[in-house]
Amino acid sequence: MLAKLTAKNQLTLPKRVVDALGNPTHFEIQVHKGALILWPGRVVSLERQAETAGIPPEVLREARRLLAERRARNEHSEG
Structure with missing residues (x-):
């Protein structure tokens, strides 16, 4: 699967991917050895x-x- 990067540097994730992760609203992001790693995150007060x-x-x-x-x-x- 491919994800689209917009002109505003926004990444659009395929619906199948988001659904498979339980429809999170936020993601933690890390760059590791040239790869982008995303995982479901949560906002904490x-x-x-x-x-x-x-x-x-x-x-x-x-x-x-x-x-x-x-x-x-x-x-x-x-x-």
Whole structure:
């Protein structure tokens, strides 16, 4: 089977493939040795992520904010 990559870099998966995977709405993506690997994923709330990690949600929120600031600074300095 082939999957179509659109002009906007969107990948269209064949319905048979999505059906066989249980109709997931999100996919985890990885590139490994030049191959694209997809598997069904799920969206998890920040609260659930914090609970799983054993940290308060506000700590995770602050960490994400700081990371976003760092990325923005890096993009600005590279551009």
